[in-house]
Amino acid sequence: MNNSDNIYSLAVSGVQKLIPYTPGKPIEELERELGLSNIIKLASNENPLGPGKKALAAIQATLKDLALYPDGNGFNLKHALADKYAVDMSQITLGNGSNEILELVARAFLTPGLEVVFSQHAFAVYPIVTQAVGATAVVAPALNYGHDLDAMLQRVNDKTRLVFIANPNNPTGTLLDHGRLESFIGALPDTCICVLDEAYCEFVGDQGADNSITWLRQYPNLLITRTFSKAYGLAGLRIGYGLSSPQLADILNRVRQPFNNNMLALAAAEAALTDIEHLQNTIAVNAQGMQFITDGFKKLGLEWIPSAGNFVLVDLKQPAMPIYEALLRKGVIVRPVGVYELPNHLRITIGTQAENQLFLQALTDVLSGNV
Numbered sequence: 001m002n003n004s005d006n007i008y009s010l011a012v013s014g015v016q017k018l019i020p021y022t023p024g025k026p027i028e029e030l031e032r033e034l035g036l037s038n039i040i041k042l043a044s045n046e047n048p049l050g051p052g053k054k055a056l057a058a059i060q061a062t063l064k065d066l067a068l069y070p071d072g073n074g075f076n077l078k079h080a081l082a083d084k085y086a087v088d089m090s091q092i093t094l095g096n097g098s099n100e101i102l103e104l105v106a107r108a109f110l111t112p113g114l115e116v117v118f119s120q121h122a123f124a125v126y127p128i129v130t131q132a133v134g135a136t137a138v139v140a141p142a143l144n145y146g147h148d149l150d151a152m153l154q155r156v157n158d159k160t161r162l163v164f165i166a167n168p169n170n171p172t173g174t175l176l177d178h179g180r181l182e183s184f185i186g187a188l189p190d191t192c193i194c195v196l197d198e199a200y201c202e203f204v205g206d207q208g209a210d211n212s213i214t215w216l217r218q219y220p221n222l223l224i225t226r227t228f229s230k231a232y233g234l235a236g237l238r239i240g241y242g243l244s245s246p247q248l249a250d251i252l253n254r255v256r257q258p259f260n261n262n263m264l265a266l267a268a269a270e271a272a273l274t275d276i277e278h279l280q281n282t283i284a285v286n287a288q289g290m291q292f293i294t295d296g297f298k299k300l301g302l303e304w305i306p307s308a309g310n311f312v313l314v315d316l317k318q319p320a321m322p323i324y325e326a327l328l329r330k331g332v333i334v335r336p337v338g339v340y341e342l343p344n345h346l347r348i349t350i351g352t353q354a355e356n357q358l359f360l361q362a363l364t365d366v367l368s369g370n371v
């Protein structure tokens with residue numbers, strides 16, 4: 001027997017059919033492919049200002065300890081988060097990015113035969129973690145590109161073990177009304193875990209997003225996930241967290257690796273929480289950039305989906321892939337969203353003022369055939 005394809009048939013059935021997540025194109029890859037320099041990447045919703053000074057100083061101070069294992073319980077970071085949100089440390093689960101929390105919840109609660117409800121155009125990781133453990137994805141059609149909570153609730157039955165909601169949603173940037181969201185969570189059967197993915201909550205203007213934390217007291221089946229990858233500018237370190245009832249956190253904790261968060265990430269995240277100035281700067285630069293880029297779309301006669309995040313989906317009213325590729329040749333990396341059933345849209349991460357200008361100029365050139 002010498003058939004290497006046979007290996008595929010040995011994988012668990014969900015994995016056999018799994019299409020892996022496609023990340024935004026790395027700058028180095030485009031450099032290698034096209035021999036370009038001065039590339040800008042507005043493709044992965046990273047913080048264009050980079051990490052803050054306090055996080056960098058904490059990393060520097062931690063380097064000397066790298067021969068040691070990190071604190072597997074993440075005491076200091078959990079303590080800081082517990083303080084910030086007025087929750088108990090036992091309600092916090094730290095993850096290698098909030099992505100890991102999404103995987104942990106799937107692994108701990110799903111099995112073939114159980115169902116997971118999420119929305120059309122919702123974050124691409126939900127179908128992946130569902131399929132990897134052989135559970136069944138049930139996709140509710142979107143409403144105006146956002147979550148249709150009624151359509152989602154209609155699809156919840158006694159086999160539904162998880163519901164995923166991204167608020168704001170990636171890639172559409174849509175934001176749910178908090179009152180309606182709470183009613184939805186309250187209407188779920190207690191056999192169903194609700195994962196509320198708040199990767200972009202820091203960008204939501206009012207302090208509305210922190211309402212969700214108060215819901216934890218009433219809903220032991222609620223898991224809120226947040227991250228240091230977006231507004232805090234630490235995507236490269238991989239650190240995020242879940243907030244939930246202590247019981248739900250205990251279950252996630254059972255399936256995580258003992259040292260899933262590295263020492264630099266723990267130290268940097270803790271310091272980043274104290275760097276209010278960097279966070280406020282980030283939010284201000286994002287708000288200005290959002291205005292600038294959407295003004296640019298308006299001048300080009302393009303429509304976009306109003307976004308509560310640090311990115312915006314523009315409707316090109318024509319297949320987006322050729323435009324994406326033409327932008328690449330000009331050294332501008334954005335994100336095609338065909339996998340989200342949005343073949344005519346591109347997702348643009350809001351950059352610095354200089355990056356936003358370069359992007360709009362490149363888009364103007366490409367759309368006018370000047371390529």
Ligand SMILES: *Cc1c(COP(=O)(O)O)cnc(C)c1O
Nearest residue numbers: 097098099123170199227229240
């Ligand atoms: C970026 C993102 C995440 C996860 O990011 P991590 O880097 O793994 O923390 C989770 N959910 C959504 C909706 C995202 O856009």
